Amino acid sequence: MGAVLIMAIVLWIRLFTDQQHPKESRAPQAPQDALVSLPQLNTDALAEIKDATAAERAILEPEPFRVLALHAQTLFPDHLEALGEPAIPFADIEEQSRAFRGKPVRLRGELIDAREIIRYPNSSPEYWCTIRTEKGELFFFASLRVPKNLFLSENFVLADGLYLKIYTQILDGERLTAPLVVGKALAPSRRTAAPARQLNRHLLAQVKDAHHGSGRKLSDGTWEWGEEAKPDEEAVWHMLNVAREIETNPALLESEFKDAQEIDIGLLKEIAKRPPLFRGQPFVLHGRVLKARFHRKGENPLRMAFVGDGFLGSTDLGRNPLHLFSTENFPLDIEGPRELLAWFLELEAWEDGDGDLRLGPVFVVAGERDIDFQTPAFVGQIVISFLGIAIVLAGVIAWLARRDKLRSELAARRLLERRQKRRGNIT
Structure with a gap:
């Protein structure tokens, strides 16, 4: 009996102290510094480069160009990402050109001119481009490879390479002087999206939902999917843009979701019947996030290196997981019960564990509320x-x-x- 009495007293003390002291929040983990293993560049080969005068800028030293062009083949996108995407200091490049020579850079811009040339007899062809950044600065990009991928309708490109010198060349009768970058090859990119704090209803109106005819199982067991079976990429990026702007602003976040409905099985059935009526509407999701991970997304209009991807499950929703996307800064992978704030995007289609076509909702997470325990x-x-x-x-x-x-x-x-x-x- 004494043991029972002691247990009761201890339980009472713990309940009392828990109510007096606030819960500790989980401290975000500090990101680890990336370990970058860049191949060593023989800087002696760059010593003969000169670009202090107009005459020197009109000359392209062949040996340094060859050394830098070959060294650029060992440069990978991960190197530039880990280095923080260093850019050319256009405003100070006149003074810093010599010190900046041979440094890795990542630039993006609109392709103004592109041509394949052979500068010397019996030499390999080179691919030369003139590119204008989103801020209006011009630079030249030269490589030994012709791009394999098309540059999409925007003609916007990613240029990873090594800075060589300030160079002058004549294009279509016009004399242009700009920084010269030597790289491996250009890659397609996207223009940077302007920050948005409200959903674009006109853009969301173009989203198409998946249906039971969005997939067809072939005789070999594989599936042939329609375009609408996967989440609309433009709409996902747009919602993530808005989410990134409001997830760090508690007042704006709460204003957006103050009248949000809580998702239950009944409401989920209504969404499945008429998804366009609920597109872009705010909802509160209760449950646990399963299989959360952060995918590398490559070039995108938000310049996000990763995007959160997971599924929310709950006993109240039965066998109806909710597909979630989030920004790279949102802790989607935290375990335990969650109260997430998200917009409904669309219905997607996939193959379930029984080999049948399933439809399910896609949500983009904007934030969450603390659960009162x-x-x-x-x-x-x-x-x-x-x-x-x-x-x-x-x-x-x-x-x-x-x-x-x-x-x-x-x-x-x-x-x-x-x-x-x-x-x-x-x-």
Whole structure:
């Protein structure tokens, strides 16, 4: 009984102290510095490069160009990403050109001119481009490879390479002077999206939902999917753009989701019947995030290196997982029950574990609310009642024990008196 009493007291103390002290929030982990293994560049080969005068800028030193062009073949996108995407200091390149020579850079811009040339007899062809950045700066890009991928309708490219010098060349009769970057090859890119704080309803109106005819199983067991089976990429990036702007602004986030409905199985069925009516609407999602991971997304209009991807499950939703996307800064992979704030995007199609076509909703997460894990008031009342009962029982048991002890002592005295009396009679 003493052990029960002690347990009740300890439980009461813990409940009391938990209510007095706020819960500790999980501290974000500091990102680790990336370990970059860049091949060593022979800087001696760059010593003969000169670009201080107009005459020197009109000359392209062949040996340094060859060395840098070959060295650029060992440069990978991961190198530039890990280095923080260093750019050319256009405003100060006149003064810093010599010190900056041979440095890796990552630039993006609109392709103004592109041509394949052979500068010397019996030499390999070179691919020369003139590119204008989004801020209006011009630079030249030269490589030994012709790009394999098309540059999409925007004609916007990614240029990873090594800075060589300030160079002057004549294009279509015009004399242009700009920094020259030597790289492996250009790659398609996207223009940077302007920050957005509101969803674009016109863009969302173009989204197409998946349906049961979005996939066809072929005779070899593989699936042929329609374009609408996968999440709309433009709409996902747009929603992530808005999410990134408001997820760090609690007032704006709460204003967006103050009237949001909570998703349950009934509402989920309504969404499945008429998805366009719910597109872009805010919802509150309860459950646990499963299989959360962060995918590398390559070139995108938000310049995000990773995008969160996972599924939210709940006993209230049955076998209907909700597909989630989030920004790279949102902790989608935290375990435990969550209360997420998200917009509905569309229905997607996939193959389930039984080999059949399934439709499911896609949501883009904008933030979350803290779940209040405080102990309900009735629990304290139960503990108080239990403690009172324990004290009463302890008192009753103590009284019974004392009564039994007194009776035992009385019986022992009477027995002793009878024995002494018998001995007196015998003598």
